[in-house]
Amino acid sequence: MEQQAKGTALVLNIQHFCTNDGPGIRTTVFLKFCSNRCKWCCNPESIHPKPELAYNVSKCIGKKACGLCLKPPCPEGALFVLDGPDDRVHVNWDLASDCGPETTAVCPTGALNLFGHETTIDEVLAEVEQDDAFYRESGGGITLSGGECLLQHDFCAALLAEAHKRGINTAIETAGNVPWEFMQQVLPQVDMVLHDHKITDPERHKKWVGTDNRRILDNYKRAYETFPEKTFIARTPIIPGVNDDEEHIRAVLAFIRPYKNVVNYELLPYHRFGEAKYGFLGRVYELKDFPLPPPETMQRLRAIIDEAFGRTTSPQS
Ligand code: SF4
Ligand code: SF4
Structure with missing residues (x-):
């Protein structure tokens, strides 16, 4: 990635009034650059580490x-x-x-x-603080997303530390494919970590996400153990024919259930909202003919999670 000036980051956009990126009403900051290449990515404009x-x-x-x-x-x-x-x-x-x-x-x-444009911590916080009244009312705050926000780790750590100083709740969305030191640097400033378990089988992970998943799983394990006071939520985007099998869900549950700080496992149905952006960027969307996951599949997989968490009804159903 091109070196950003100190205290700045390459940001895609800032989205207000988000309700699925952590507790309460949140302002989500999308940072550019990602180390994965998921074939279903709905934010293809977030992948490359320069304006496009x-x-x-x-x-x-x-x-x-x-x-x-x-x-x-x-x-x-x-x-x-x-x-x-x-x-x-x-x-x-x-x-x-x-x-x-x-x-x-x-x-x-x-x-x-x-x-993509370069932004400073002060500029981000000035925009985030416009929503302050909503955070206080709903228990919301700021969420850093991407791309992979942790690749711009110095910026994330400094921004979230400043948010904390101002009493703002903090969360990140990560796919975990970063050096452990990046995670270790940022997590002390994070209240909630929303982290993806996309595919547990290493070969399938390589095929569909484009990378080895060993570092990702190792990072998550170290994060659960190093930061027992943090709240983690595991998530899987369900892609038909790729990871919509019970085996994957059970493998993730086996991985997370020993850790009390992983408080939930959420499934996100695959969608094609990002398809048009591939055309705008001169790229090909490979999953064009992929079906959306039927509601029955989502229900069946969520029931397995509910059972593992000892719940009778899913908060997502
Ligand atoms: S990790 Fe997220 S941003 Fe990166 S390629 Fe996959 S879906 Fe896209
Ligand atoms: S409207 Fe078309 S021709 Fe005019 S500046 Fe935009 S892209 Fe170029």
Whole structure:
């Protein structure tokens, strides 16, 4: 990742009034950069560690009516128009990696956009504190997400320490694929850790998430043991045919149940909300034809978790 200035991070966006990212009403800060490559990722714009050009052709009004992005400082050949009646812009994605705010700022319709910008701790907290009244009312706070927020560990630790000083509850969403030292540095400032157990079988993990899961599982075990006073919630996005089997759910339960600080295990049904963004980034969405998990599957798998936690009804049902 390109080195960010001290006290800054590459942030995608800040989302207000989130209700699924920890207790109460929360403000979620999405940081850019991820060490996994999940084929179902609904935030593909969060993966690469630099700002990225996005292009929505349906908003382009064409070269004749506009054409502003085709003039300098556009990197030569990155944006172009084909001969013919349709004079809307095309992107040569191989040449677009250096497109920056100077390229997108000229676009009057929002067809061109940049995912990711550098932000300071003060800027984030100024926005987060706008929701202060909601936190106090609901027991909410700030959640750092991504991408993998822990890859920008210095920023996360400093931001959450400052949030704590201001009395704001803190949470992170992590997929755990980071050096242990990053987790160890940030967790003292975190009240709740929402952590993914995507796939327990190592070979399937490599195939669908693109990485080895040994470091992830080792990090979680060390985190449960090193920070017994923290609250952990395990989560699995359920992808049909990938991890919607009872074996996976039981393997996760066997992993987490010995630890009293892992207070819940949540299942999140797969969705395709991020599909359009693949097109905006010039990428292919490989799971295009994947079905959504049927409600009966979710119910059956949640029942196994309820039983393991000694509950009769799931809080998610
Ligand atoms: S500046 Fe925007 S609207 Fe104008 S031609 Fe370029 S992409 Fe299309
Ligand atoms: S860990 Fe999350 S952000 Fe990273 S690739 Fe997987 S789904 Fe996307």
